[in-house]
Amino acid sequence: xxxxxxxxxxxxxxxxxxSRSALTILGIVIGITAIIxxxxxxxxxxxxxxxxxxxxxxxxxxIRPGRQPKGPSDFGDTLFADSLKLSDIEALKRKSNVxxxxxxxxxxxVPGSISYGNETYRPTVFGWSTDFMGEVFNxxxxxxxxxxxxxxxxxxxxxxxxxxxAEELFGNExxxxxxxxxxxxxxxxxxxxxxxxQSAFFNIDDVVIVPYTTAQKYLLGIDYFHEVMVNISDxxxxxRAVVDxxxxxxxxxxxxxxxxxxxxxxxxxxxxxxxxxxxxxxxLFLASVVAISLVVGGIGIMNIMLVSVTERTKEIGLRKAIGxxxxxxxxxxxxxxxxxxxxxxxxxxxLGVLLSIGATIVLGHFVGxxxxxxxxxxxxxxxxxxxxxxxxxxxxxxxxxxAKKDPVEALRYE
Amino acid sequence: MVSVSAIKWWSMSLIQVNDLERTYQxxxxxxxxxxxxxxxxxxxxxxxxxxxxxxxxxTLLHILGFLDKPTGGQYLFDGxxxxxxxEKASAQVRNHRIGFVFQTFNLLSRYSVFDNIRLxxxxxxxxxxxxxxxxxxxxxxxxxxxxxxxxxxQLSGGEKxxxxxxxxxxxxxxxxxxxxxxxxxxxxxxxxxxxIIEQLNSQGHTIILVTHETETAEHANxxxxxxxxxxxxxxxxxxxxxxxxxxx
Numbered sequence: 001x002x003x004x005x006x007x008x009x010x011x012x013x014x015x016x017x018x019s020r021s022a023l024t025i026l027g028i029v030i031g032i033t034a035i036i037x038x039x040x041x042x043x044x045x046x047x048x049x050x051x052x053x054x055x056x057x058x059x060x061x062x063i064r065p066g067r068q069p070k071g072p073s074d075f076g077d078t079l080f081a082d083s084l085k086l087s088d089i090e091a092l093k094r095k096s097n098v099x100x101x102x103x104x105x106x107x108x109x110v111p112g113s114i115s116y117g118n119e120t121y122r123p124t125v126f127g128w129s130t131d132f133m134g135e136v137f138n139x140x141x142x143x144x145x146x147x148x149x150x151x152x153x154x155x156x157x158x159x160x161x162x163x164x165x166a167e168e169l170f171g172n173e174x175x176x177x178x179x180x181x182x183x184x185x186x187x188x189x190x191x192x193x194x195x196x197x198q199s200a201f202f203n204i205d206d207v208v209i210v211p212y213t214t215a216q217k218y219l220l221g222i223d224y225f226h227e228v229m230v231n232i233s234d235x236x237x238x239x240r241a242v243v244d245x246x247x248x249x250x251x252x253x254x255x256x257x258x259x260x261x262x263x264x265x266x267x268x269x270x271x272x273x274x275x276x277x278x279x280x281x282x283x284l285f286l287a288s289v290v291a292i293s294l295v296v297g298g299i300g301i302m303n304i305m306l307v308s309v310t311e312r313t314k315e316i317g318l319r320k321a322i323g324x325x326x327x328x329x330x331x332x333x334x335x336x337x338x339x340x341x342x343x344x345x346x347x348x349x350x351l352g353v354l355l356s357i358g359a360t361i362v363l364g365h366f367v368g369x370x371x372x373x374x375x376x377x378x379x380x381x382x383x384x385x386x387x388x389x390x391x392x393x394x395x396x397x398x399x400x401x402x403a404k405k406d407p408v409e410a411l412r413y414e
Numbered sequence: 415m416v417s418v419s420a421i422k423w424w425s426m427s428l429i430q431v432n433d434l435e436r437t438y439q440x441x442x443x444x445x446x447x448x449x450x451x452x453x454x455x456x457x458x459x460x461x462x463x464x465x466x467x468x469x470x471x472x473t474l475l476h477i478l479g480f481l482d483k484p485t486g487g488q489y490l491f492d493g494x495x496x497x498x499x500x501e502k503a504s505a506q507v508r509n510h511r512i513g514f515v516f517q518t519f520n521l522l523s524r525y526s527v528f529d530n531i532r533l534x535x536x537x538x539x540x541x542x543x544x545x546x547x548x549x550x551x552x553x554x555x556x557x558x559x560x561x562x563x564x565x566x567x568q569l570s571g572g573e574k575x576x577x578x579x580x581x582x583x584x585x586x587x588x589x590x591x592x593x594x595x596x597x598x599x600x601x602x603x604x605x606x607x608x609x610i611i612e613q614l615n616s617q618g619h620t621i622i623l624v625t626h627e628t629e630t631a632e633h634a635n636x637x638x639x640x641x642x643x644x645x646x647x648x649x650x651x652x653x654x655x656x657x658x659x660x661x662x
Contacts, residue, residue: 005536016524318520321481322581323509323537325502407481411516 001328010336013308021340024304027297028344028390029351032383034290036352039379041359042283046276047372053272059102059235060136061242062266063228063249082224083262088252089228097248100241102233105132106225108215114208116169116180123165125182125208127215130160130191136231139204141191144176152211155218160191164205182210183219238267287379294386297344298394305337305398316402317410330403337395338388345387349380426493427454428588428620429478435486436473436643447473449643450487455622457588460615462623462631462651465640472593474640475624479512479591480504509537513582515611517594519574521581523567527558530566531580538585552580556610572603579610589620596630608633609657629655 001009014021065083084106091097092104108127113120130146133139140146147158159180166175166189179186187210196204216222232241242265249263250256266274309316316329324332353375360373436448447470455461465471476482477489480496489496491507499507508514513534521530532549553559556576561569566577575595582590592611596604612633615621625631632655639646 001536002542009536012524314520315522318516318522319533319537320505321479321508321514321520322534323505323585325505325537327502328505328537408476411481411520 001324001331006331006335007339009332010339013312013336014339017308020304024301025297025340025344025347027300028294028341028387029297029348031290031293031297032345032348032387033352033355034293035287035383036349036376036379037355037359038286038290039283039376040352040356040374042279042286043374043376044356044360044363044372046279046283047374049275049279050272053268053275059232059238060268061230061232061238061245062271063230063245063263064266065224065226065263067261067264082222083253084225084228085223088249089225091248091252092228092230092245098230098241098244100232100234100237100244101230103132103135103231105129105229105231106212107227107229108212108220108222109226110182110210110215110219112183114165114169114180114182116175116178119169121165121168123162123168123206123208124203125210125215125219127212127219128209129212130209132229132231133209136229137204139193139196142194143174144189144191146191146209147211152213155214156211157185157187157214157218158190159187159208159210160193161189161209162193162203162205162207163195164203165208166192180208182208185218238269242267291386294390298341298390301337301340301391302394302398305333305395306401308336309333309398309402312402313405313410313413316405317407317413320405320407321411326403329405330399333399333402334392334395337399338391341391341395342384342388345384348387349383352383353380428457428492429455430490430493431478431488432490433487434474434477434484434489436470436477436482437485447643448477448484451640451643451645452487453638453645453648455620457620458615458618459636460612460621460623460634462625462634462637463640464625464628464631464637465646466626469640470643471624471640475591475593475622478622479514480507505537509534510585511587511589513585513587513590515575515578515582515590515592515595517597519571519578519598521566521569521574521577523565525566527553527561527564527566527569527577530577531584534581534585548584552584555583556580570603571599572606575599575603575607576610579607579614583614583619587619589622590614592621592623594625595623596625596627604630605657612657633657 063084065081086106089104089106092101095101105128107129110125110127112125113122114125115121129152130141131148134146141160142163144160146160147156150156151158159182161169161175161180169175169180170178175189175192178189180189181187193204193207210219212225216225230241230245232238245265246258246261250258250261253262255261319329319332356376357373431454432452434448434451435446437444437446451470451474463471463474473482477484477496480491480499483496492511496504522533525533528549531552532545535545535548550559550562553562556579558573558576558580561573561577566574569577575598579590579595590611595607595611599607608630611621611623621634623631623634631637632651632653634651635654636648636650638648
């Protein structure tokens with residue numbers, strides 16, 4: 001039997017049992033749809049995050065205490081969490097140590113809520129420097145002002161808040177000059193940021209920034225920093241600056257062996273690489289979870305094909321009686337299975353792409369993200385190929401059963 | 415009555431069966447169904463095989479039709495032992511040289527009359543361009559031209575059997591095996607079917623008919639009676655029935 005007639009015959013068999021065929025491929029359709037959706041959205045998220053990273057603070061390097069996590073067991077490693085102190089900041093600020101550093105801004109994160117009158121809200125509270133926000137992220141208060149070096153040195157109780165925080169706590173009231181309470185301490189609102197929306201790292205609308213010195217002493221009671229951000233004067237100097245920063249901090253901490261560093265430096269380039277690999281692993285992981293559904297779908301196909309082979313025992317007997325060879329019968333049922341799963345794959349790709357476009361529109365429209373749809377061509381091709389492969393793998397056994405049938409017994413089958 | 419093998423100079427029989435045995439093995443129990451059957455069939459003959467159910471006549475037909483293999487003895491088809499045919503070669507014989515007509519018609523109900531009759535051609539490995547014409551000729555031969563595009567499941571029993579006959583002869587096989595072809599038909603449809611079978615025989619096809627009805631069997635020129643897996647009698651039919659004569 002030539003391929004053309006195999007396909008015609010398979011189509012006729014599947015067409016006769018339309019609703020059964022449709023239900024059978026549902027598993028494959030769902031599996032492929034999910035894979036396409038996962039990959040398309042994963043790709044979109046990756047593009048978005050990488051764009052945000054690349055778009056902002058390209059000259060920024062971040063110093064964190066502890067060791068750079070190298071594997072799953074390193075996560076949550078709080079060893080040396082207190083290694084970055086004020087003396088380190090001063091050393092880093094010295095031009096002779098790190099000539100490339102334009103500004104050094106330490107930061108602490110203050111957990112907890114903030115209140116004004118009876119209103120309470122839980123924003124992200126940073127002990128930081130508003131100057132740094134301006135220089136690196138180009139973010140300046142829309143109303144009021146940021147705080148300056150003097151406020152930091154004097155441990156002023158002032159705060160610059162995001163627009164969402166202002167809205168939640170003050171409603172229509174003007175927040176400027178009002179006192180908000182953070183951990184029982186009064187902070188005077190001196191500035192409000194403009195509406196900016198979600199960035200890859202944090203929601204600027206939802207932040208409260210107070211001088212890091214104040215946060216350290218009065219809110220947290222610590223003398224170390226959670227993070228130190230360094231703005232490098234020129235992108236070309238970043239690598240050089242990293243070396244300088246490392247040398248400076250090692251000297252400060254009396255470390256001779258780089259393996260024993262109690263801090264690590266993250267550059268934008270490194271961050272992109274790391275994020276990319278994390279996102280890739282995540283997408284792969286999700287895709288492989290989804291791939292399990294293909295196996296389930298494949299077993300469904302096998303089940304139905306076995307039923308079909310049994311139902312059509314007499315047909316198999318007849319076909320053999322009029323000259324079909326075992327391999328003709330094998331091909332016939334195999335083609336039916338591949339046609340089923342291939343069809344499921346194609347429908348799944350179409351559905352997955354439509355849903356991805358839908359998700360892109362929804363995310364763009366309602367969340368306000370600049371989320372671009374990227375057609376996952378590789379995933380689409382892979383989806384159809386893999387689903388057809390599933391047909392071959394799970395269709396082979398039933399097809400083999402069909403081909404092996406004894407013609408005499410098959411003809412007698414009722 | 416001229417066929418390919420009949421004009422061969424050594425005049426070998428088309429089918430030679432020698433001490434043929436078929437024993438079924440199931441669960442350690444062996445059931446002999448054919449116990450030493452011998453006969454020859456010449457090309458162009460019209461042979462009936464008769465016997466009560468369980469006599470082994472269907473098994474014999476299946477072996478002669480390359481659907482089953484003997485467990486003992488010899489079966490030569492056109493001078494060549496059936497043991498020499500592998501699975502593919504057997505399929506080819508069934509396709510090119512043998513046609514089957516079954517009691518239950520065995521049509522593919524989802525196919526049209528045309529597609530059912532064409533089916534052996536699809537497995538024949540012949541040039542596709544000639545299929546349609548060959549198929550139409552076979553449909554015409556059984557007088558079903560007006561039913562060409564009907565789905566098989568909308569036909570009457572007699573029509574179904576005529577479709578099955580057309581399917582059996584579409585590849586112009588030398589031998590047509592008919593297993594109780596009138597068993598599921600009323601007498602009128604049965605007569606129509608037997609008429610076509612007679613016609614095929616007169617055109618040179620060898621006919622081997624299995625039946626348990628004496629009237630049907632006597633359309634042949636020779637009747638072999640089987641009982642308990644052995645030949646009871648093998649004799650020519652003295653007063654051969656014919657549908658045509660009957661009508662007159």
